[in-house]
Amino acid sequence: MEDVLELYEQPYDPQQPVVCFDERPCQLIGDVRTPLPIKLGSARRVDYEYERHGMGNVFGYFDGLAQFCGRN
Template sequence: MQPHRQQHWCLGEVNAAFLARMEDVLAIYERPVDPRFPVVCFDERPCVLHGQPVEPLPPVPAHLAQGQQPAKPGRPRRESSTYVRQGTACLLAAFEPGVGQRLVEVSARRTGADYCRFMQRLAAHYPEAEKMVLVQDNLNTHTDAVFYQHLPAA
């Protein structure tokens, strides 16, 4: 007889390291709001930029085929789902859950330099903060070293 395997709420294997980090993050979210130590969540999201449809849909025919119903008043105009791809962009976003503030920027790329620029802007957004508590994933650009690569040492 095989032992019953417990199902987890997320995809992938949940291990002890994941659970320990999750508990740390949840404890951070429970901290009282303190402007000297704001808790800020950060993430990035690549996006595909879509242009207008290549060709408009043909107009609704004047004479309907047998079995077709005319469009009802108030229904939206038909549009094609075909689009022109116009490149990509990256959405950088920071959110302070305790107070509901957010800071958003659109960047052409998702590089260490873009991350550093956004973090400088984010720090300037909190001039009264002694230290910002930053919650983020472990993407390769989210390291201390990236600051030394893209900013003056001072």
């Protein structure tokens, strides 16, 4: 962790960007039953049962120092 913090302390150099990466797993789900339409004076009603459609990952990359230093 100390190595990463030292890297972030270095001055901004566009020839050697510091690329940050993050990953987030996501469960892909769908409705089993169609939600009931909204009636006047009541909230939408949704069943808690769902169908699983697998898993996916969301990946994010960005040049953190360029964003932080206002270079882009």
